[in-house]
Amino acid sequence: MNESKLVDSMLDLGEILFTSGAEVNRIEDTLMRVGEAYGFLRVDVLTITASILLTVHAPSGAIITQTRRIRKMEINMEKVSQANALSRYICTHKPELEYVQQQLQQIREISHYSETVMLLAYICVAASFTVFFGGGILDAFISGCSAVIVRILIRIGNRIKMNPIFQNMMCSAAAGLIVVALHKIGFSIDADSIVIGNVMLLIPGLALTSSLRDIIGGDMITGLLVMTEAILKAVAIAIGFTVLLIGG
Amino acid sequence: MMGEYFLKTTMAVIGSLGFAVFFNIKGKKLLAIALGSAICMMSYFFAFFHLQDKVFSILIGAILVSGIAEITARIMKTPVIILLVPMVIPLVPGGDLYYSMRYFILGNTQEFGISFQVMLKEAAAIGFGIILVSFLVQVILKSRKYWMEIRK
Numbered sequence: 125m126n127e128s129k130l131v132d133s134m135l136d137l138g139e140i141l142f143t144s145g146a147e148v149n150r151i152e153d154t155l156m157r158v159g160e161a162y163g164f165l166r167v168d169v170l171t172i173t174a175s176i177l178l179t180v181h182a183p184s185g186a187i188i189t190q191t192r193r194i195r196k197m198e199i200n201m202e203k204v205s206q207a208n209a210l211s212r213y214i215c216t217h218k219p220e221l222e223y224v225q226q227q228l229q230q231i232r233e234i235s236h237y238s239e240t241v242m243l244l245a246y247i248c249v250a251a252s253f254t255v256f257f258g259g260g261i262l263d264a265f266i267s268g269c270s271a272v273i274v275r276i277l278i279r280i281g282n283r284i285k286m287n288p289i290f291q292n293m294m295c296s297a298a299a300g301l302i303v304v305a306l307h308k309i310g311f312s313i314d315a316d317s318i319v320i321g322n323v324m325l326l327i328p329g330l331a332l333t334s335s336l337r338d339i340i341g342g343d344m345i346t347g348l349l350v351m352t353e354a355i356l357k358a359v360a361i362a363i364g365f366t367v368l369l370i371g372g
Numbered sequence: 373m374m375g376e377y378f379l380k381t382t383m384a385v386i387g388s389l390g391f392a393v394f395f396n397i398k399g400k401k402l403l404a405i406a407l408g409s410a411i412c413m414m415s416y417f418f419a420f421f422h423l424q425d426k427v428f429s430i431l432i433g434a435i436l437v438s439g440i441a442e443i444t445a446r447i448m449k450t451p452v453i454i455l456l457v458p459m460v461i462p463l464v465p466g467g468d469l470y471y472s473m474r475y476f477i478l479g480n481t482q483e484f485g486i487s488f489q490v491m492l493k494e495a496a497a498i499g500f501g502i503i504l505v506s507f508l509v510q511v512i513l514k515s516r517k518y519w520m521e522i523r524k
Contacts (some may be wrong), residue, residue, distance in 0.1 A: 147453060200396045241393060324466045334453055
C-alpha cells in the first residue's frame, strides 16, 4: 500500500471532520486510531485551529509528515457523523485505499438541506424564540420576517466572504433597524422579544460548546482560540442591536 | 401557569430542531434532539418553579441534557456534540444578553450590573454543567479501560 497516499487520505478524513465542526479531540483520536489500524508504529497528530499536522512511522522504516491548512469552515454534522462511521469501519475492516478514497468522496458530496428548508428553519427558530421570550403572535410574525432578511444578509455575506464577526454585527443591526422602523410607523410591538428571537439565530452555540469540550479534553490552545472567537461574535451581536436601543 | 410552561417548552423544542437543521442533522437524530430538548426544558421549568433561582435551574438543565446527550450519542454511535448543541440552545441566555445591553445603552448602570452578572452566571452554569458531565464520563471510561487492562 502506498503509505504517502494513505497519510494523505487520513488527512482528508481529518479535514472533513474539522471543516464540518468536530472537536479537536475527536479529530486527533480518529487519526490515531486509523493510523494504528493500518499498522503504523507511531502516529503523532497535532490539530490547532486551522491546521492539522500528521507524522507517522511506517513499518517499512519510512517516516512521513504531512500538513493540511484549513481555511473554510462550514458546519455540517451529517458529514461529521458519516466520517465518524467511516473511521469506525476502517478500524474494524482495514479496507483498501481505493475504497476509503471513494467513501471520502461520497462524504464530501453530502448535501446540505435545501435553501427553502433553511429559510423555514430560520423563520421557525426566530419566531419560536420570540414567543419563548414573551412575545405574542404578531411579534412572532415580524420576527419571522426579519429572520428572512437575516438569512439573505448571511447569504450575501458568505458570497462576498465577509468577516464573520462583522457579519454577525450587521445581521443583528438589521433586525434592530426593522423593529425601530415598525415602531416609528406606529405598530405596537414587543421590541425586546423580537430582537431576542433574532439574536438567538446568530448566537455561536456550537463554537462555545465545542471549545468547552476541547478545554476539558486538554486542547487548551484550540479551546481558548475558538472561545475567544465565539465571545467576540457575541459581543458583535450585542453591539449590532444597540442600533435599536439608540434609535428607539 | 402550566399552560405557559407547556407553550415555552414547545417553542424551545421547535428552536432546537431549527438549530439541528442549521447544522444539517438528519434522520432519527432529530427525534432524539426533540425529546432531549423537551426533557431539558421541562426539568429547567420544574427546577425554576420550585427554587425560583434561574442560574441554579439552568445548571440542573445543563447537567441533565449533557447526560442525555452523552448516553444517547453512545447508543446511536454518533459524536456527542451533534446532539448536545441543539439540545442546549434554549438555555443560552440570549434574553439577558439583550437586556443587559439595553440597560447599558440607557445608562441604567445599576440594572446593567445586575443583568450582566446574571448573564455571566447563566453562561457559566451551562459551561459548568457540560464540563462536569463530560469530565465524569471521561473518568468512567478511563477507569473502565484501566480495569479491563488489569484483568488481562
